[in-house]
Amino acid sequence: MKRVVGIGSLVAVGAGASAAAMWLSNKPNRLKAESFLRDMKRKVMPTVFEKAEQLPIHKGGHPHPHDIEDNKMVDEGATYAVQFYNEKMQ
Structure with a gap:
């Protein structure tokens, strides 16, 4: 059975996207979002960042x-x- 996305769901997604776009249009908010995402990435994949800092490549x-x-x-x-x-x- 196919499920059809309701108009209310589309309105909610559109409202959320426009609110996020308005919030990210401000530079300090963009910087906060970038640092938050960077921190989340480090928490999820800590080994990638640890290995990148430990590589002894001085010249390549x-x-x-x-x-x-x-x-x-x-x-x-x-x-x-x-x-x-x-x-x-x-």
Whole structure:
């Protein structure tokens, strides 16, 4: 059996949405809402934020051309993948 949404429900949703839009149009209220949502997110998923703060990444992405040790590590990683692929294909 299908349930039809009543006009009263639509009016209530519209009134709630317009009230929220009016409340969020004020900048201090937006900032309060943002901080509230951020705090709720931390309470729901604390491990994500804890891990993000604990990551020891000081540099990421492409290595500096004059950083010999880092370039050597990247090069060894690349040759390992090629060697692994070649062994699997033979």
